Amino acid sequence: MINFTFEGEPISVEPGTSVAAALLSHGERITRLTRFNSTPRSIFCGIGVCFDCLVEVDGEPNQRSCITTVKEGMVVKVQHGS
Amino acid sequence: MEVRYQVIVLGGGPAGLNAAKYAANAGYEVGLIDAGTRLGGQYWRHTGREEFDQSVHHNFDQGSLLMDAVLANPRITVHSETNIWSASIINDEVVLRTNNGAFITQRLILATGAYDRSLPFPGWDIPGVMTPGAAQSLLKGHGVLVGKRIVVAGTGPFLLPVATGLSSHGASVVGLLEASSKYSWAKNLLELLRNPAKALEGIGYLLALRGRKVEMRFRQAIVAAHASADGSLESVTIANLDSEWKIRSTYKLSCDVAAVGWGFTADTAIAYSLGLALDVDASGSISVVVDENQRARQPNAAIAIYAAGELTGIGGADLALVEGAIAGLAIAGSAQDLKTLKKRRKKLLRFAQALTKVYPVASGWKSWLSEDTTICRCEEISYSDINEAREEFDASDARTIKLLTRCGMGLCQGRICGRTIADLMNSTPQERISSASRPILSPITLGEVAQEGLL
């Protein structure tokens, strides 16, 4: 199993799982809050096209959770703004 | 890093896989570049767990045989998780810059596929509203169900396998809504019977769904989504539609996911950057123009660029496979007779054209929009922002609207809303083609640019 954290909470998943799949299977839906209206967003296209599923990974913003594979020790956070 | 191949294939779905296989078998060294972690594209997206993969695919054997053949072929090198951020022609060569270095060739086959077409409606930006492709990719690629109570809606044959997959893996599909008429099929029956296997596959899904008490409701659509206090989807408003898709009456349904899609849009970004001739059909769908050997039109005679699959017109996996085979053989100058393949392509093309007639998108969806409906998700531009620009500045074309509102200029570069804006502004075919421009094909960090020596 691969261990990472989302908003400080530890989550373990099978190797090869995307961040989006990991979050959804642990009941976490909201990946980011928008820049202007701060409204919550989640996955929309699921295949890297729409950029709605953005999260912050190890301090790097704008990572598409649907096409980012979870790695051991990753620190994932909700993205505020873009 | 800089790598040269005799042939480069872009995209690891049905078209790209077959193109790579046939070009390699004809004697060429092939580089197959794919953004995914595993080959297969969207159609054969899989987990690598055999039993599960079999359970979510209609015919996984065909895909897994092809993927194995490609992986085992010593003439094919697969570059997975490789995203192209620029594609250009320099000194009579195609240069593709990626997160894994530059790839260079004089023979390119584009098989970049398609993604779900989305239409805006009030609440479509609420978490829990997504495309059928998103629900499908999480299930097929990870075995993850996107929700418990799911409404699958929109139009097109794709809704059926999505609803079937979700339902048979434990979700309760509380609604399956097809906006087109129940008689649409009957009107195009003769053409549709050209591909009896596909027709049977569709009937198979309907029977499986009926067994789970999921009935398809025709001439209905989700016209609004509603969020709970935490901001997630809690219910949808469903409308009975008239033949123009105007709302006749509505009812509400509670759900945690709404998977809504309206057919597909081809991913023409790379084709556009390389200057290939593009075309627009009556539905506003953009495709790459190809000749009978799948060769695309572009001015540089030293370079051969071919295209196959959804990129040359939405037509499904069977057609993509045949087009991929033709492109692979033709680019390699193979002496093999292409007659049988071309005959099959013709038959499948007619089937694809018939399908687009069964599932037309009627213009009445525009009447579902309210003033505060988001149109551009990235830049948070609402319908009223667009209407204001239209009235105050007398803006009459999509380009001006884009410049005035920033609509379509966010991170997705108009991939999601570009076609919608063109529909709202009644764009001409030429305007639609120029709106397919995506200056940056995929996001890139300055570090990557520096590594490439471009800073």
Ligand code: FES
């Ligand atoms: S869900 Fe669209 S990019 Fe990730």
